[in-house]
Amino acid sequence: MRTGERNATIRLAGFAGALFAAAAVALSAYAAHAVLEPQARERLITATLFAFGHGVAIAALARHGAHWFGGLALIAMLLGTLLFAGSLVGAVFAHASTSLAPIGGMLVIAGWLMLAVYALRR
Template identity: 50%
Template sequence: MRVSPWFGAVGAWLAGASVALAAYASHGVEGEARERLMLAAVFAFGHGLAAAAIAPQASRRAARFSLALLLIGVALFSGSLVAAQFFGTPTRFAPLGGTLLMLGWLVLGIDRVRR
């Protein structure tokens, strides 16, 4: 089964947006805000790049599920950190996002072993 091209596209866009976020963090804020936004950018870049690279080979259901977990997880993790900075919201979704990221990598590893 062919994987949706959206997984790779969203991963690429996420990696690109993370570069802008890192630039803003480097030049637009200081202190804890800088650290929080840089962490969000690092996670968004790494997982966006991974999704863009993994998507073309994600032919099995488990691999596609792992991509969904990674993208949802990074949206919750990084998004929670960014929203806290820009809107003053609590970072309550960051732990759930981090858990989904770990689960996504676990599922991908299991899929790779089963190939």
């Protein structure tokens, strides 16, 4: 990976992680104050916990995007968080299917496992 690509991965991870965390705070406020059905509230709370936790982790780990394997792990976590939390939020606001949530969850797990391998190889 070239220097420009590494820097872009680091910036993208930092930006996306912070954006996930900010969206999670806004959605958790909505879940706390809006009149929602119990299942919708539960889905929003799950999505916000997932997006906030992984958003903070992605932003904190962004510097590992300088290495191709660390960058790949962060991209898996980014896409996974987007699919998992996005699927749950989409179900609440657009009555969309949550069928992408398991794929997102698997991508996040894969990203964490890749980061574990990366940490051992450094």
